[in-house]
Amino acid sequence: xxxxxxxxxxxxxxxxxxxxxxxxxxxxxxxxxxxxxxxxxxxxxxxxxxxxxxxxxxxxxxxxxxxxxxxxxxxxxxxxxxxxxxxxxxxxxxxxxxxxxxxxxxxxxxxxxxxxxxxxxxxxxxxxxxxxxxxxxxxxxxxxxxxxxxxxxxxxxxxxxxxxxxxxxxxxxxxxxxxxxxxxxxxxxxxxxxxxxxxxxxxxxxxxxxxxxxxxxxxxxxxxxxxxxxxxxxxxxxxxxxxxxxxxxxxxxxxxxxxxxxxxxxxxxxxxxxxxxxxxxxxxxxxxxxxxxxxxxxxxxxxxxxxxxxxxxxxxxxxxxxxxxxxxxxxxxxxxxxxxxxxxxxxxxxxxxxxxxxxxxxxxxxxxxxxxxxxxxxxxxxxxx
Amino acid sequence: xxxxxxxxxxxxxxxxxxxxxxxxxxxxxxxxxxxxxxxxxxxxxxxxxxxxxxxxxxxxxxxxxxxxxxxxxxxxxxxxxxxxxxxxxxxxxxxxxxxxxxxxxxxxxxxxxxxxxxxxxxxxxxxxxxxxxxxxxxxxxxxxxxxxxxxxxxxxxxxxxxx
Numbered sequence: 430x431x432x433x434x435x436x437x438x439x440x441x442x443x444x445x446x447x448x449x450x451x452x453x454x455x456x457x458x459x460x461x462x463x464x465x466x467x468x469x470x471x472x473x474x475x476x477x478x479x480x481x482x483x484x485x486x487x488x489x490x491x492x493x494x495x496x497x498x499x500x501x502x503x504x505x506x507x508x509x510x511x512x513x514x515x516x517x518x519x520x521x522x523x524x525x526x527x528x529x530x531x532x533x534x535x536x537x538x539x540x541x542x543x544x545x546x547x548x549x550x551x552x553x554x555x556x557x558x559x560x561x562x563x564x565x566x567x568x569x570x571x572x573x574x575x576x577x578x579x580x581x582x583x584x585x586x587x588x589x590x591x592x593x594x595x596x597x598x599x600x601x602x603x604x605x606x607x608x609x610x611x612x613x614x615x616x617x618x619x620x621x622x623x624x625x626x627x628x629x630x631x632x633x634x635x636x637x638x639x640x641x642x643x644x645x646x647x648x649x650x651x652x653x654x655x656x657x658x659x660x661x662x663x664x665x666x667x668x669x670x671x672x673x674x675x676x677x678x679x680x681x682x683x684x685x686x687x688x689x690x691x692x693x694x695x696x697x698x699x700x701x702x703x704x705x706x707x708x709x710x711x712x713x714x715x716x717x718x719x720x721x722x723x724x725x726x727x728x729x730x731x732x733x734x735x736x737x738x739x740x741x742x743x744x745x746x747x748x749x750x751x752x753x754x755x756x757x758x759x760x761x762x763x764x765x766x767x768x769x770x771x772x773x774x775x776x777x778x779x780x781x782x783x784x785x786x787x788x789x790x791x792x793x794x795x796x797x798x799x800x801x802x803x804x805x806x807x808x809x810x811x812x813x814x
Numbered sequence: 815x816x817x818x819x820x821x822x823x824x825x826x827x828x829x830x831x832x833x834x835x836x837x838x839x840x841x842x843x844x845x846x847x848x849x850x851x852x853x854x855x856x857x858x859x860x861x862x863x864x865x866x867x868x869x870x871x872x873x874x875x876x877x878x879x880x881x882x883x884x885x886x887x888x889x890x891x892x893x894x895x896x897x898x899x900x901x902x903x904x905x906x907x908x909x910x911x912x913x914x915x916x917x918x919x920x921x922x923x924x925x926x927x928x929x930x931x932x933x934x935x936x937x938x939x940x941x942x943x944x945x946x947x948x949x950x951x952x953x954x955x956x957x958x959x960x961x962x963x964x965x966x967x968x969x970x971x972x973x974x975x976x977x
Contacts, residue, residue, distance in 0.1 A: 444977075446975055449974075449975060450973075450974060450975050453974035453975065454974060459974060461972070461974045461975070463974055463975040463976070464972055464973065464974070464975065464976050465976045465977045466972065466976055468972070470970060552977060553977050554977075602977070668976075720821075720824070724821075724825065724840040724841070725840070727839060727840050727841065727842050728836070728839040728840045731839050731842075732839070774974050774975065776975065776977075797840075
């Protein structure tokens with residue numbers, strides 16, 4: 430029999446922590462700081478409205494772009510909260526999570542051989558999505574010395590004549606880094622001078638703890654060359670609902686929509702109904718969750734520094750990214766032994782690409798009680814080394 | 815009263831047993847600063863008392879709680895204040911509020927049993943001057959008190975790792 434596997438599919442790496450995953454599942458009493466999702470339940474008003482809509486028989490396809498009512502409230506929401514201007518009819522597509530939005534955004538712009546700059550450490554899907562689209566992902570490292578922000582000089586160095594786009598994600602998973610308007614302006618100059626497109630994943634926008642989130646699409650003249658990705662998962666504790674969205678100028682949006690209608694048709698209607706309710710009435714729920722993350726962040730990051738794991742203060746998202754350099758272990762060894770010996774699950778930083786090595790991603794989307802217990806266990810582990 | 819004070823109040827309302835050190839770590843204050851702020855809030859009367867949410871049905875003390883709606887003829891110059899304050903003094907009255915709508919005062923009254931509650935209403939509340947009418951509603955079961963669910967909720971299963 431022939432080998433049916435596509436070379437391209439074969440070439441993308443599988444998740445680096447499969448073995449951790451399997452191990453953790455067999456263990457009792459594990460505190461998992463490895464989870465990239467809120468520990469809160471979806472606010473009940475959101476669930477209720479979705480349940481009611483199912484009872485009313487709202488179970489069909491929606492327009493490809495998504496429910497018109499959802500796109501309309503979203504358009505005003507983006508204007509009001511981030512000063513982003515997107516036309517509800519022609520510049521917004523509701524997708525099945527940001528994951529799908531990312532995929533169609535990249536496929537809409539990448540031709541074989543195109544290079545896409547991807548900031549790292551970063552969420553694990555960006556580079557593989559570029560590869561799957563036939564492009565070449567090029568990592569741009571964000572270093573701890575720069576507080577994991579994107580340094581314009583590093584960016585400039587990576588640009589070649591094949592570079593087509595830059596993919597960024599701030600607030601960042603896994604580092605919690607945030608870019609100020611000034612930081613983004615420096616990046617905007619380079620993007621515009623080199624005639625690049627910007628894809629910005631802002632799914633953690635609502636989880637910004639110091640000041641307010643700056644949407645890349647509002648900086649300098651970036652709007653016309655920016656695809657903004659966002660979703661409901663993190664801010665409203667709606668990970669399993671799979672609702673995200675892609676916003677872009679009309680011509681780009683039309684191309685992305687073409688791909689979306691062939692591969693997804695539309696995002697699930699129940700999820701879209703829930704998302705509509707989230708914007709209409711879950712502002713307070715969202716604020717109280719964000720406030721709780723802030724309190725946890727303060728106590729957890731202070732705790733990590735106290736027990737000897739140097740950690741910069743993450744200004745957004747819900748991850749702490751401590752350095753474990755100097756322990757004599759690699760980040761993978763550290764994470765594996767910490768799980769086996771003290772039953773605390775964290776993700777080794779090297780999983781997130783360049784700049785992640787010798788770091789650990791610890792999600793503080795668990796209760797304060799569990800965070801306190803995790804700190805005690807990590808401290809015990811450190812003193813055993 | 816600044817943003818930090820409001821933050822402390824929200825934390826304490828959720829769990830008043832946290833130490834000044836624990837609260838300080840969450841709010842980026844030293845334990846001494848935290849204590850000073852809490853003392854000031856106590857002294858100002860913003861913090862009235864530290865208490866506990868108890869599921870009495872589960873504790874099984876057999877007490878009966880009731881909501882009593884009261885219609886009142888307000889007093890010239892004083893409105894509802896004097897009569898409300900007078901009612902508040904009774905140990906049995908746990909909560910008392912002035913309401914809009916079809917009645918004026920709402921009382922939460924507890925007693926050892928139904929007889930005790932009904933005796934309290936008929937002997938002390940109903941005959942009081944200026945009270946026109948009362949309606950007593952016995953609480954059959956509490957599902958939520960002060961933002962806290964009193965029933966068991968299933969823990970949601972999460973994967974040990976996700977990105």
